[in-house]
Amino acid sequence: xxxxxxxxxxxxxxxxxxxxxxxxxxxxxxxxxxxxxxxxxxxxxxxxxxxxxxxxxxxxxxxxxxxxxxxxxxxxxxxxxxxxxxxxxxxxxxxxxxxxxxxxxxxxxxxxxxxxxxxxxxxxxxxxxxxxxxxxxxxxxxxxxxxxxxxxxxxxxxxxxxxxxxxxxxxxxxxxxx
Amino acid sequence: xxxxxxxxxxxxxxxxxxxxxxxxxxxxxxxxxxxxxxxxxxxxxxxxxxxxxxxxxxxxxxxxxxxxxxxxxxxxxxxxxxxxxxxxxxxxxxxxxxxxxxxxxxxxxxxxxxxxxxxxxxxxxxxxxxxxxxxxxxxxxxxxxxxxxxxxxxxxxxxxxxxxxxxxxxxxxxxxxx
DNA sequence: CTAAAGTTTCAAGAGATTTTGAAACCTCAA
DNA sequence: TTGAGGTTTCAAAATCTCTTGAAACTTTAG
Numbered sequence: 001x002x003x004x005x006x007x008x009x010x011x012x013x014x015x016x017x018x019x020x021x022x023x024x025x026x027x028x029x030x031x032x033x034x035x036x037x038x039x040x041x042x043x044x045x046x047x048x049x050x051x052x053x054x055x056x057x058x059x060x061x062x063x064x065x066x067x068x069x070x071x072x073x074x075x076x077x078x079x080x081x082x083x084x085x086x087x088x089x090x091x092x093x094x095x096x097x098x099x100x101x102x103x104x105x106x107x108x109x110x111x112x113x114x115x116x117x118x119x120x121x122x123x124x125x126x127x128x129x130x131x132x133x134x135x136x137x138x139x140x141x142x143x144x145x146x147x148x149x150x151x152x153x154x155x156x157x158x159x160x161x162x163x164x165x166x167x168x169x170x171x172x173x174x175x176x177x178x
Numbered sequence: 179x180x181x182x183x184x185x186x187x188x189x190x191x192x193x194x195x196x197x198x199x200x201x202x203x204x205x206x207x208x209x210x211x212x213x214x215x216x217x218x219x220x221x222x223x224x225x226x227x228x229x230x231x232x233x234x235x236x237x238x239x240x241x242x243x244x245x246x247x248x249x250x251x252x253x254x255x256x257x258x259x260x261x262x263x264x265x266x267x268x269x270x271x272x273x274x275x276x277x278x279x280x281x282x283x284x285x286x287x288x289x290x291x292x293x294x295x296x297x298x299x300x301x302x303x304x305x306x307x308x309x310x311x312x313x314x315x316x317x318x319x320x321x322x323x324x325x326x327x328x329x330x331x332x333x334x335x336x337x338x339x340x341x342x343x344x345x346x347x348x349x350x351x352x353x354x355x356x
Numbered sequence: 357c358t359a360a361a362g363t364t365t366c367a368a369g370a371g372a373t374t375t376t377g378a379a380a381c382c383t384c385a386a
Numbered sequence: 387t388t389g390a391g392g393t394t395t396c397a398a399a400a401t402c403t404c405t406t407g408a409a410a411c412t413t414t415a416g
Contacts, residue, residue, distance in 0.1 A: 007298040012302040016321070019295045026206060026288065030374080044316045044411075059376045064394055085384075086392055095327055110204065112191075117197045138222045143194070146219075149273055208404080227363075237406050242364055263414065264362055357416100364411070374401070381394070386387100 009055040013042055017056065028106075032058060032066040037075050037091055046088035046117045074101060104161045111157065113149035118143055191220055195234065206284075210236060210244040215253050215269055224257045224266035249264045252279060289335065293328035296321055 009017070017038040024034030029032040040047060053063040067089060079088045079121055092098060122143045125136050141155055195216040202212030213234055218225060231241040245267060248254040253276055257266045270276060300321045303314050 012299040016296065016324075017297045019292060020324075022293055024289070028204060032374090042317050044313060060393080061377065062375055063396075065375095068394080085390095095323075110201070110219050114197060114201055118194065121190040121194045135222060135257075139191070142220050145271075145273075146194075146198075150352070175270050192370075210404090239407065240361080240405055241403095246364080263360095360413105360415085362411105362413080365409085366407100368406090370403105370405075372401100372403075374399105376399075377396100379395085382392085383390105385390090 009039060012032075013039070014040065014056075027102075030066065032062055032068070033070050033075070035098075036063070036066050037070060040076060040089060040091035041093065043090075046090040048086050048088055050086075052089070072173070074098065100161050101156055108154065108157050108161070111150055111153045115147055118147045118150060122147075191217070192234075194220065208244065208247070210234075210240055211248050211253075214241070214244050215266075218254060218267060218269035219271065221268075224259075224268040226264050226266055230267070234310075243287060252276065279338050281335055286332065286335050286339070289328055289331045293325055293332070296325045296328060300325075 017035040020038035021031040024037070025031040035058075036052055039052060039055060039119035049060070049063050049067065052058070052067075053060055056063075058066075067076060071078065075092050076089050077092060079090055081088060122140055125140050125143070195213040198216035199209040199212035202215070203209040213236075214230055217230060217233060227238070227241050227245065230236070230245075231238055234241075236244075245254060249256065253270050254272060255268050259266060268280055300318055303318050303321070
């Protein structure tokens with residue numbers, strides 16, 4: 001009844017891997033990354049690239065690329081075994097830290113660039129002939145409102161990242177007009 | 179120098195629309211939705227579907243579909259003008275409320291389904307022959323850890339949604355082993 | 357009821373993204 | 387230095403997603 005040495009992972013295991021994969025995808029990463037991470041997370045010991053590919057039915061290349069990106073994000077670590085030549089991979093288990101890293105390095109700068117663009121646009125609106133009636137005024141006001149949101153997002157994120165307590169009040173306030 | 183009556187929106191305006199579009203895309207919506215919403219948000223009065231298509235260079239169909247989805251999320255509202263036959267659309271300006279709606283109706287249930295799947299997988303692991311040594315024990319433990327995170331996400335989200343104050347402490351605690 | 361104006365649908369086409377697998381490339385032992 | 391064992395690269399193929407635009411459908415004025 002025991003499956004051959006290097007068979008595909010058990011059913012429930014693959015299901016979890018797929019679910020994590022979908023979640024990660026939703027979060028802006030590629031699905032295979034989530035699948036691999038989950039597989040490693042549920043494995044009691046490091047796995048080789050070949051194992052991973054076999055269990056998840058992925059090609060060598062796909063496994064390699066996904067592992068590279070996971071490593072870049074610190075979600076997976078390479079390890080070696082004494083005599084062995086091949087690399088083994090294990091999952092980073094501090095999920096909290098992983099999330100923080102992504103928030104810090106990706107989300108935060110995304111929001112900052114957004115604020116950047118808004119500010120630039122607002123500038124361009126005044127610059128030209130300084131005139132152009134109050135339609136421009138209106139648009140500038142709206143742009144400033146958007147900028148307010150960008151700032152809010154920035155503070156929420158940096159609070160989350162640095163573990164400070166968060167006050168979501170502003171979200172509601174802004175939600176209630178002005 | 180004035181562009182023809184129904185020309186494309188001004189440069190900085192299109193830029194903002196594209197930026198919002200990209201942001202929305204990152205957030206799991208389709209890019210055209212963000213572009214349209216931004217255009218409407220910067221317009222002092224409601225616009226017709228044709229205007230939108232012309233300014234953003236989108237086909238009739240694309241505009242129609244994007245507007246339908248935006249409406250479904252409450253991000254855009256239809257309005258009528260006295261004699262006119264055609265529909266006009268305007269942006270919902272309470273961004274905060276929009277965000278809350280998405281968190282409540284989409285993110286929250288996503289996390290719940292995730293927790294669901296994890297719990298189901300854990301059950302399957304014990305069920306079979308009840309035995310299978312302690313490798314199964316290990317996997318069950320890991321699954322429970324993941325479930326802890328799902329719960330954490332659930333509370334963060336519902337706190338955000340209901341405007342309660344948030345304590346990100348748990349994120350760090352879980353990050354620091356166990 | 358009919359026709360004009362406007363909107364929605366949806367199959368086909370266009371485009372973008374992901375996956376594959378073979379070749380190039382490392383690294384180490386002998 | 388050579389060759390075995392492994393890993394990475396990358397162009398081509400397979401997939402998936404989005405956009406288009408014409409046809410069907412709705413609505414309202416006359």
